[in-house]
Amino acid sequence: MTNTQLGQILLAILLLLLGANLLGQLFRRLRQPKVVGEILAGILVGPTVLGKIAPGFAAEMFGGDKGDPSAVVLGFLYNLGLLMLMFVSGCAAKHLLGRQNRTATAWILGIGTPLPFLIALFAAPLLPLEDLTGTAGSEQAVVLVFAAATAVTSIPVITKIFYDLGILHTRFASLQLGSAVLEDIALWGVLSVATAIAGAALGATGDELTATIGGHIAVNAAYVIVALTVMPAVLRKLSRAEWNVVARNSPVAWMLIVFLGYVSLAAALDVTLAFAALLAGFGVMGGMKGTEQERFRDPMQSISDVSGHFFVPLYFAIVGYRLDLSKTFDPLMLVGFLVGTSLVVFLSVGLGAKLAGMSRLDIVNLAITQNARGGPGIVMASVAFDAGIINAIFYTTLVLTAVLTSQACGCWLDYVLRKGLPLLSGADLRRRGIEPAPEELSPQRG
Template sequence: MHGMGHLVEVFFLLLAAQLVGWLFARLKQPVVIGEVLAGLLVGPALLGLVHDGEILEFLAELGAIFLLFMVGLETRLRDILAVGKEAFLVAVLGVLFPFVGGYFFGLSIGFAQLPALFLGTALVATSVGITARVLLELGVLSRNYSRIILGAAVIDDVLGLIVLAVVNGVAQSGTFELAVALRITLLSVLFVGGAMLLVPWLRRVSLPRFTLGNPFGFALLVGVGLAALAAIIGLAPIVGAFLAGMLLAEVREELAIEEHVRAVGQFLTPIFFAMVGVRLELTALLSAKVWLVGSGVLLIALVGKLLGGFLGAWSQGFRRAVVVGVGMAPRGEVGLIVAALGLAAGAVNEEEYALVLFMVVGTTLLAPLFLRPAIAWAERAQASGGSP
């Protein structure tokens, strides 16, 4: 009976995501926003038909993994390396500006040093799943600005993880542990670098003999395996899934797996975005102080990533640099994890946690709204042969 209850919740989640997503598509708005609002509608905040739990949380994580796996299948390593310098600059500046801005803003409104550090850290990591969904919807994954965003997101996750390890270490022990930061950095570099070193080997071997007659099963093994390995190391599983997709992109014509992966993703990905809405705590967002101070945090979160992305991708031209900046703006589960860690460690209080929640919701809803017209603006210039 317990399992049947979960099945009913999945049905309501998919039904709401399908209907509200369809409505947003008809209104020419990002479907991902519709799916988030669908989760809010059926979640505890409103209708109460769906509640957060381990099983739905796991399905949502699988949805994020398959989304980035699909995106990876559209992205070859040589395309990422071609924009490697810009991706690195975008990631570094996109971490530096929000962290510094959030930290000093926290101090200016009366936060102690440790809560201010957690606030800055919560503003660091990009939730690339939201941007990737919009890029996939619009069919622009082959564009240089998309490759910069995706490459920067991988580097961004590594940098964000290092910052989080340092700040959390300070909260737990009161001291900066260099050994922890170095270990995480080394493991992250070895993981990403090792995956990239496999690409030349994949180009040389005949993969069908490794698939045992089941290319899709082999693809699932690689995708889930690298996502799990990333999680073991401490990286976000979506980084491993993206790298797995990028590896298999080298032989995607030979394996013919894209349609199968896309079919599974169409089932799981809406669950991921709808569960963002299910988890929203409206009561924490209704305070006038949270709205007032949270607007300042939201502004820093948006401007910090926009400025970092714009300056890092300046070589691509004005309009494409704007697209990169907007594409790096969404925050998501990483920001909430940072705030939750701070709450558990006693470094932040409920009100400070609510500010991070406000920022995550704001960037999740606003970034896709701005990203679509920004991409259309850049594409019009390219089509007309005008200024990029």
């Protein structure tokens, strides 16, 4: 790589990172999710805007084809940003299933997640799937992605919205995040199956395809079970071992080694890498308690800060860069998917929340928040597009749906708080003879 090529790559990173952080901060000031500004930055320097104004400059900076050094480096940063986003999200999964939330979580998770997934699963074959299918040519995989994209909830985006609004300490936040973590684990498993189907679809017989999918499901299930049940305890013991000088003297390095180990093993086993990164975060922080948790809190915060200010904004900016709205935007598809899937999610989550004993405002708050598809919606779309499951038009539709539903969530919760209304009225707790905490009925922004 020449100095000129290196300089072009660094300039491309500079433009993406600067734009993502500037527009991200602007959108935060406008009470909008930061991720929307980060994606918009990529759209502005991508083929939609800069590519039309100065196509030669854009191609020189960002690479004209997959073999170009700029394209290779940006592709690596895109994937690393995705993995770091999922790793940090997994680390946040340790405080989520509080005792007061278990009944409500069970209802919302038992109905609010599987019902929209099943409705979409049965409705998808009635749609013109050939208009959504990517280069792999597998309509079965498209159906699974369609259903998963309908039911997914964004852990990173709603966590960021809760943080920006100062309500991470509330029962509402822990209830939403608890159900979202369990839901997304299941949906990432579905996406891994879809990826296996797409990978085996080219030239595979029916028996070969069945064997491939069966083996893939078995490997993924084993990976998930071990990662959720065995590895947190193993990692806790390893982090406390006297001989583990890395964990004792450089906790940041230890956590990143665990992250890279999970992802490398997942690659060898053909497990979806983004899902593996999520489980790595859960494994490295999920089993820690007391003083050990305190010891790793600052290192985890350091990783989160670097990821949140460098790798993750770059990832979302490159997501925006990859969108060519002049060629891959279908407004009818966007409106149909956005409105149809949102109605299904609202009805499903509303039914679960109603059965849990929630009030009308509780149901609205939960449904709008559960419909925010943000980061995972974009990640799922990216993984499915890269695997050739979906085409560029449906990829654009999924990304824009994730952005719009996240915006709606941020705006609505901000409105509720400004009106002084409760996020959860506590009606479900009173039915069980539990009086909700006063701060939950009138939450103060942290």
